Amino acid sequence: MKELQYLNKYFAKYKFQFFLGIFITIIAQVFSLFTPSYIGDSISAIEQFSKGLMTRDAVKDELYLDIMLIVATTLIGGVLTFFMRQTLIVMSRHVEFDLKNEVFRHYENLSQGFYKRNRTGDLMNRISEDVNRVRQYVGPAIMYAFNTIIRFVVIITQMCIISPKLTLYTLLPLPILAYSIYWVSKEINKRSTLTQQNLSSLATYTQEMFSGIRVIKAYSLEKQKEEGFTELSRDSVKKNMSLAKVNALFGPLMIFLIGISNLVVIYVGGNMYINGSIADIGIIAQFILYINMLTWPVASLGWISSMVQEAEASQKRINEFLKTEPDIKNTNPNHSPVLGQITFDKVSFTYEDTNITALTDVSFTVNKGETLAILGRTGSGKSTVLSLISRLYDADGGVVKIDNENIKDLNLDDLRGSIGFVPQDAFLFSDSIENNIKFGKEEATHDEIVNVAKKAVVHHNIENFTHQYETILGERGITLSGGQKQRVSIARALIKDAPILLLDDCLSAVDTETEEAILNNLQDFCRDKTTIIVSHRVSSAKNADRIIILEDGKIIEQGTHNQLLSQAGYYKELYLKQISEKELG
Known part of the structure; x- marks a missing residue:
């Protein structure tokens, strides 16, 4: 016994x-x-x-x-x-x-x-x-x-x-x-x-x-x-x-x-x-x-x-x-206000379960109110950057800083409470659409919910449902299409109104017109927020203050949209390829 x-x-x-x-x-x-x-x-x-x-x-x-x-x-x-x-x-x-x-x-x-x-x-x-x-x-x-x-x-x-x-x-x-x-x-x-x-x-x-x-x-x-x-x-x-x-x-x-x-x-x-x-x-x-x-x-x-x-x-x-100890521990019981500056200083990370090195000596800084776009091929380490910012994992080498403080020294609840995160695979609960959006802010009013739904360009879809915002979703949001799930997930992140917004390839299932509308809405909404957009599309990245290109966990290119177009490389090739595909479409 x-x-x-x-x-x-x-x-x-x-x-x-x-x-x-x-x-x-x-x-x-x-x-x-x-x-x-x-x-x-x-x-x-x-x-x-x-x-x-x-x-x-x-x-x-x-x-x-x-x-x-x-x-x-x-x-x-x-x-x-x-x-x-x-x-x-x-x-x-x-x-x-x-x-x-x-x-x-x-x-x-x-x-x-x-x-x-x-x-x-x-x-x-x-x-x-x-x-x-x-x-x-x-x-x-x-x-x-x-x-x-x-x-x-x-x-x-x-x-x-x-x-x-x-x-x-x-x-x-x-x-x-x-x-x-x-x-x-x-x-x-x-x-x-x-x-x-x-x-x-x-x-x-x-x-x-x-x-x-x-x-x-x-x-x-x-x-x-x-x-x-x-x-x-x-x-x-x-x-x-x-x-x-x-x-x-x-x-x-x-x-x-x-x-x-x-x-x-x-x-x-x-x-x-x-x-x-x-x-x-x-x-x-x-x-x-x-x-x-x-x-x-x-x-x-x-x-x-x-x-x-x-x-x-x-x-x-x-x-x-x-008896299993969590890998990520809250080492600071005191309140830690987060403004939004993010710094990666020679950060490296290897996944323990697969032994795959996702990042190697990655360094960049995003100031409060700026937008950073991260592009790269599948498996280049883009999503890992967002996971390290949210402290879902801790870096093996180097330092991740928020407001010039080591992220490990911040109160974990305050850190995550200061981040609005839209994952690559949008997860919705078996509840009403309204409650799924309110998950980002429990005390939100109906007007606030409608407002963010409009910004995520999903309001008109919801209005066409029989029960509108009271529509009950199936498991993992199976009732909605892939694009609708992504947009509801975006609305959930926006209603949180956090100083940091992380978007992990969350527009992949929407058409280019809807993508353009959402990005325009986000530009106004995120003027005072630190935003990081992970994407495979140049159209999602072109308006960012800075763009970095990852390959095999390393930064191979960085600069603004115009700077990257002026030099031969992955970004320019991707841009020309997607432009030609759009014209053919």
Whole structure:
């Protein structure tokens, strides 16, 4: 249970509910002792009557009293059990809530590289299935474990008080029970880990299939994907059946051992009564009832052990992520105002997962209010520049500065809060268009939303939708065309009104006329903002204050539009090529 020790802080947080639940459990188990005692008294009274030592009326009075006491104690025990469940199970739901939020917050803090190394389905499984299995430990497993322990202590103590010798014989099967639990628990832990790993693979496969359903249909891959899913499902059935077989051993084993204990009570207790060691036959009845009261606790040991072992395996998987340190850390807790000057001083960067060097000794400065355009072939390092400015990654060499301060020394929240970013692959949430735009500014009014939509030249498209700005988008914005998604994403960045605006090839899916209109609107909007435009089109870059050309992570050309056209090079070739394509079009 080493991994489950991580949850001790939650037990400390909810210690009042926890100890109250344990206290109620103790009281409930004490009341459970009365029933066998009253039944034993009733049988003893009948025995006394058969020997002529009690009158019929006295026996009746004794039986009526015992029945009333049995009903009363049973009701009280039932009420206490209800409150025990209400206290401990509700506490487990609070722990589940806290743990899910802790995992989610940690997911938010982890860096971009983490999400490249891990699959979405696995991440989802750990915050849902794994946390749920941990909750089963915090709630039902803990509750029934204490219930079992307390019942054992209370009942065995009572049995020892009545007859130590008979108790000793009755409990002889317990060592076999202890060894059985030890062996089966080890098997459950091992097989439960394999089951959870398979469940993550299944969730990942399903999530990827749903996300890529259009590609699957376009390439007619349904049959192959179905075969892959079937194979994973078979593996899942195999691993779950393997776990179920071990779990299934507990029930019959426990009932068998309890049955042996009952036989021991009848045989040994009967001989003791015949020999006179036990003066009252009601004691045998009490012992049989006590043994049978231990049936559920003993049988539940398997279930409890199974839940604990599964929770241990799940918490281990959760801890693996919780112990993962983010590559990008906020080193400055104080407020860091950002004006907008950006400087790259001999910056180099290599992606750890692919070992591809994206930038090598890149240097440039963009002053507040200026616009920089970055052009280059695919893989030249253009998007990496924007990722370093947003601190999605940290440079391996050189320094990135904002307002002449090392970007690592700025408050991370303030830095990212000062950037309006439009990614290359526009991502929209499964929500209304209005809420997707408001993602950049939660308190934005409808008029502000319409204003930025007009600047992004998407307002007229939205107006033609049946529900206009209340139109609900499909997953990842699938309801919209590629160009519409890009323009909604631009509107979202504009409404943030941040001092730095980063546009990562965000006009690639729009026609040249719409591109021209958007760029004209951006010129007015971005007069006092630092803007960096990454593009493959000269038309997006020509009005920038400065243009740099990247090739294999190095700057090979830089200057204004006119300066670059006056010299032979990549920019001039690209310009002439795109001009000729436009004329042919």
